Amino acid sequence: MGKPDQFSSLFWFMLGMAVTYLSYRLGLGTLTNPGPGFLPFWCALILSGLSCLVFFHRLLARTQGETQELRSLWQGVRWPKGIYVVTAILAYALLFTTLGYLLSTIALLLFLFKAIEPQRWIMAIGGAVLASFVSFVLFALWLDVQLPRGIIERFLF
Amino acid sequence: MDLVQNLLYGFSIALTPANLLYCFIGVFIGTLIGVLPGIGPVGAMSLLLPTTLHVSPVGAIIMLAGIYYGAMYGGSTTSILLNIPGEAASVVTCMDGYQMARRGRAGPALGIAAFGSFIGGTVSLLGLMLVAPPLAEGALKFGPPEYFSLMILGMTLLIYLASGSIPKALMMAVFGVILGMIGIDPTSGVQRFTFHILELNDGIGLVPLVMGLFGISEVLLNVEQGLKREIFQAKIRGLLPNRDDWKKSSGPILRGSVLGFFLGILPGGGALISSFVSYAMEKKLSRTPERFGQGAIEGVAGPETANNAATGGAFIPLLTLGIPANVVMAMLFGALLIHGMQPGPMLLQSHPDLFWGVVTSMYVGNGMLLLLNLPLIGLWVQVLKVPYRVLFPLVLLFCLIGAFSINYAVMDLLIMIVFGIIGYLMKKFEYEGAPLVLAYVLGPLLEMSLRQSLTMSDGNFAIFFTRPISAVGIAIALLLVISPLLPWVGKKRLAAGES
Numbered sequence: 001m002g003k004p005d006q007f008s009s010l011f012w013f014m015l016g017m018a019v020t021y022l023s024y025r026l027g028l029g030t031l032t033n034p035g036p037g038f039l040p041f042w043c044a045l046i047l048s049g050l051s052c053l054v055f056f057h058r059l060l061a062r063t064q065g066e067t068q069e070l071r072s073l074w075q076g077v078r079w080p081k082g083i084y085v086v087t088a089i090l091a092y093a094l095l096f097t098t099l100g101y102l103l104s105t106i107a108l109l110l111f112l113f114k115a116i117e118p119q120r121w122i123m124a125i126g127g128a129v130l131a132s133f134v135s136f137v138l139f140a141l142w143l144d145v146q147l148p149r150g151i152i153e154r155f156l157f
Numbered sequence: 158m159d160l161v162q163n164l165l166y167g168f169s170i171a172l173t174p175a176n177l178l179y180c181f182i183g184v185f186i187g188t189l190i191g192v193l194p195g196i197g198p199v200g201a202m203s204l205l206l207p208t209t210l211h212v213s214p215v216g217a218i219i220m221l222a223g224i225y226y227g228a229m230y231g232g233s234t235t236s237i238l239l240n241i242p243g244e245a246a247s248v249v250t251c252m253d254g255y256q257m258a259r260r261g262r263a264g265p266a267l268g269i270a271a272f273g274s275f276i277g278g279t280v281s282l283l284g285l286m287l288v289a290p291p292l293a294e295g296a297l298k299f300g301p302p303e304y305f306s307l308m309i310l311g312m313t314l315l316i317y318l319a320s321g322s323i324p325k326a327l328m329m330a331v332f333g334v335i336l337g338m339i340g341i342d343p344t345s346g347v348q349r350f351t352f353h354i355l356e357l358n359d360g361i362g363l364v365p366l367v368m369g370l371f372g373i374s375e376v377l378l379n380v381e382q383g384l385k386r387e388i389f390q391a392k393i394r395g396l397l398p399n400r401d402d403w404k405k406s407s408g409p410i411l412r413g414s415v416l417g418f419f420l421g422i423l424p425g426g427g428a429l430i431s432s433f434v435s436y437a438m439e440k441k442l443s444r445t446p447e448r449f450g451q452g453a454i455e456g457v458a459g460p461e462t463a464n465n466a467a468t469g470g471a472f473i474p475l476l477t478l479g480i481p482a483n484v485v486m487a488m489l490f491g492a493l494l495i496h497g498m499q500p501g502p503m504l505l506q507s508h509p510d511l512f513w514g515v516v517t518s519m520y521v522g523n524g525m526l527l528l529l530n531l532p533l534i535g536l537w538v539q540v541l542k543v544p545y546r547v548l549f550p551l552v553l554l555f556c557l558i559g560a561f562s563i564n565y566a567v568m569d570l571l572i573m574i575v576f577g578i579i580g581y582l583m584k585k586f587e588y589e590g591a592p593l594v595l596a597y598v599l600g601p602l603l604e605m606s607l608r609q610s611l612t613m614s615d616g617n618f619a620i621f622f623t624r625p626i627s628a629v630g631i632a633i634a635l636l637l638v639i640s641p642l643l644p645w646v647g648k649k650r651l652a653a654g655e656s
Contacts, residue, residue, distance in 0.1 A: 008586040012328055019335055019350070026347060031616025036342040036349055039604045040335050047331045050324045057324075073585050077381040085380055086578060089373075089553060093570035109550050116380055117546035131551060135558065144211060145562045 003062075003070045009055040016048030084115050100150015101140070105132040160286065167513030171521055176219055176514065179212060183220035184522045187227020188529055191247070192235055192537045193548070198228035199594075200375065202488045203367040204555045206495070207562040214496035215511050219518045221492055225485050226278055226468040226519065229428055230526045233270035233461050234537050237263055247464070248429075249436045253449060253456030260452050265398045269454055270461040271530040272398070273410045277462035278523040280414035281421065281469025286516055288422075289505070293477040296502035301609035302620050304480075306630030308599045308606065311480055313634040314423060316592050326592045327638075329583075333593035336361055337600025344608065356568040363491040365560045365573035366597065370590045372556045373577025376549050378584055398454070406458035409439050413462030420463070421470025423482065428464035428471075435463035469519065475500055476512055480599070484591040487598040 020041055029035025088111050096104035109128035113119050119127075136153075139145040147153075170176060190201040201224050209217030232247030237254035250270065257266040299307075316326040339350045340360030351357040398406065416438065417431040439459040440449045449456050471482045479501030481487040493500050498508060505512050530537075560573040580590060614620035622628045 004586050008588070012332075015332075022350060026349060031611055031618075034608050034611055036345045036347040039607060040338050040349065043331045043334050047328055047335070050328045050331070053324050054322070054328075078383060079381050081380045082377040082581065085377060085553070086574065089557065090571075090574055092557065093567055093574060097567060105554065109554065112550035112553065113546070116549070117383075117544075119546065127547065131554065135554060139208075139558055139562070145207075145558065146565055147558070147561075 003058075004073055005058040006055055006062075007070055009051040009058070012051035013048050013055070016044045016046075016051060019044035020048065081116050085112070088112060088115075097148045098150075099148075100153050101147040102132050102136055102152040103150050105135070163290075163509070163513050164286070164517060166509070167517030170215060170510050170514035171219070171518035175213075176216055176518060177521065179216040179220040180223050180518045180522050181525060183223020184227035184230075184525050184529065187224035187229075188231035188526065188537070189540065190224065191228035191231020191233075192540055198225050199367060199484055199488060200371040201228065202485065202492075203364055203372060204552075204559050206364050206488065206492055207559040209492060210495065210563070214493070214498055214508075215514045217492055217496060218489060218511060218515050219522075221489055222468075222472075222515055222519060223522050225489075226465060226522065227526060229461075229465045229468060230271065230274050230530050231537070232464075233274070233457075234267065234530075234534070237266045237270065237457070238538065247432070247461075249432045249460040250457055252436070253451070253453050256450070256452035257454065257457065262452065265402050265454065266457050267534055268531065269398045269402060269406050269458050271527055273406065273413065273458045273462035274465040274530075275523050275527045276410050277414045277417055277464075277466035278469060278526075279520065281418040281466040282516060282519050282523070284418045285469045285472055289473050289477050289512070292473065293502045293505045296478050299478070299502070299626070300624070301606040301613065302624050302627040303630070304478075305603060305606035305610055306621055306627040306634070307478065307480055308603050310630040310634045311474070311482065312592065312596055312599065313637045315483065315595055317637040317640075321587050321589060323638075325588050329588050329590070330592040330596040333596030334600040334603065336366070336593070337597045338604065343601075343605075354568075356566055361572055361597075362560075362563055362569055363488070363495075363598065364563050365569045366576050367488065367594055368556045368560055369573040369576025369578075370580035370583070370594065372552065373573060374580030374584060374590075376552055377577065377581040379545060380549060402454050405454050408442075409435070409455045409459030410462045412438065412442075413459040414466045417463035417466025418470040421467030421482065422473050428467040431463035431467040432460035435459040465523075472515075476504055476515075477502060479504070479602075481595065484594045487595050490598055 023037035023041035023044055026037030026040070027035035028038050028041055088108055092104055092108045099107075106128045109131055110124055113124035113127055114121075136147065140147045171180070186201060186205065187198065190198060202221050205220065205224065209220060212220070229247075233250050233254065236247040236250035237258050240251050240255040254266045254270070257263065312330050316323060316330055335350075337360070339357060341347070341351075341358050342349055348358065413431075413435045416435055417428075420431040420434060421428070436449075436456060436459060439455045440446050443449065443453070443455060445453075471486050474480045474482045475486045475490060479490075479499065481490040481500075490500055493504075498504065498511065556573065557570060560569045561567075563569055583590060583593075610620050611618075620627070621631050
């Protein structure tokens with residue numbers, strides 16, 4: 001792990017420094033009466049320190065010939081599929097209280113059944129509808145989970 | 158006599174129809190999760206944690222515990238039939254279990270794994286019953302410095318035993334502590350790192366965090382890799398081991414039971430470490446070590462016994478000290494808090510129904526698992542044939558419903574998705590999630606113990622070194638942190654990680 005570690009350790013360093021600053025502003029208190037920022041301050045400093053350690057360790061390894069490019073982490077894998085999944089569940093999270101559980105879940109499952117490892121339409125639609133209704137019965141009706149109700153739920157239940 | 162009375166009391170709770178049902182649901186789902194690669198017991202527990210809000214606290218813990226030790230049973234099935242561990246603690250079973258299957262001995266391999274798991278689980282429960290009550294009494298004498306040092310020791314052990322880089326594991330632990338402090342500071346009432354987002358005043362929920370880190374991230378990784386499985390096709394005959402199999406396995410099973418139990422107690426220890434150590438021990442003790450890796454039944458019996466025995470041992474620090482020994486126990490710790498119970502030495506006294514009910518239900522659960530795993534092997538093999546393209550949308554749906562059902566807040570869904578992306582990136586960049594979760598759960602307690610200790614000592618850190626138990630804990634933790642820097646220790650650890 002060459003460049004990937006350097007990138008990640010830079011990220012953790014910056015995060016650590018940000019938390020250190022925010023914790024200082026919260027107030028460190030005294031040793032007798034530690035303030036709200038006391039423990040996060042020291043934790044964030046440790047995080048930044050360790051990230052520097054990782055950064056320089058990897059820098060040393062690179063000078064000795066061990067290299068790995070950042071893009072190698074995503075070589076040979078179908079990374080766009082992951083983006084599709086994240087986009088789909090994000091859209092689901094933002095819309096499902098408006099559209100209702102059943103409609104949004106059918107749409108989500110249909111997308112996932114078709115977009116990731118495409119299946120036949122009949123399998124995708126059938127699976128999406130069946131899974132949505134079974135999960136609604138299981139969670140909303142049996143376990144009494146308050147799932148958002150939309151057009152379909154108001155019509156059927 | 159007390160023990161017998163307590164056991165009878167426990168059985169009166171565990172054998173109620175409702176608790177029997179929760180136990181069955183837990184072990185069944187646990188076995189299913191153990192059989193299916195892609196989601197482990199932590200992911201499964203996080204998926205089911207929200208549904209336990211609707212049941213009694215005892216029922217909830219019985220079910221969640223059932224998932225844990227059920228997954229240990231189920232994990233051996235995929236290890237033996239697919240050469241893919243269903244969950245991490247079954248990695249070692251692949252080595253000899255799959256080789257046994259290739260030689261037409263899948264049945265005895267599965268059988269000895271099930272029997273060994275049953276015996277290991279039973280022995281560890283005996284240990285739990287005998288050790289936990291006196292330890293809980295002793296723990297009442299612990300003060301904030303002792304708790305602080307034990308928590309530091311627990312986190313350090315987990316970091317030391319991390320398979321990857323120690324500095325990276327330490328970074329994750331520290332990050333976990335910081336995450337645990339998001340929200341309103343209970344002492345000063347000040348908002349910390351909430352950025353004026355109202356929903357963050359109560360902090361980041363455990364369920365969205367672990368579902369994202371372990372559930373969503375695993376789906377993202379599997380989807381991009383296109384998980385494919387080839388199942389060992391030959392018919393599985395004769396699940397009962399023969400006399401020779403029992404003769405060879407009895408020693409490993411006995412040793413695995415004791416080893417697993419004690420390693421399970423250690424913070425940072427647990428089923429994974431127990432299975433590896435058991436395998437190494439059996440190979441060392443064997444007169445024919447060259448058979449290991451070629452289908453030696455001892456290589457299945459020992460590790461499978463040890464990983465189940467570790468489950469009982471792991472409950473001890475949680476139920477007596479209130480310190481989770483590993484990330485699974487951290488989930489149970491969170492579940493207890495959600496149900497309004499404070500894990501610790503007072504738990505046994507204030508909620509004896511929980512302790513004895515859970516312990517005795519584990520006896521019942523182990524029996525159920527033996528009955529489930531042997532006759533239902535055919536069913537599990539069929540389950541394995543369900544394509545991942547059908548499974549992963551359902552896993553995602555479960556995650557989404559689970560996260561939403563805690564507070565009926567869209568913010569929890571967004572947190573889960575964010576931690577799903579973080580967990581995915583963590584795995585890509587080789588940062589471990591277990592230290593983060595353990596530290597996140599322990600962080601608030603750690604801070605409280607630190608503050609109380611400093612108040613007691615007028616700001617003098619020497620209090621951690623002048624009290625004997627605290628001093629021993631801190632010393633071991635420092636030794637563990639420094640030891641990889643020592644050349645001979647560092648090399649051994651590296652070699653162990655590579656093997």
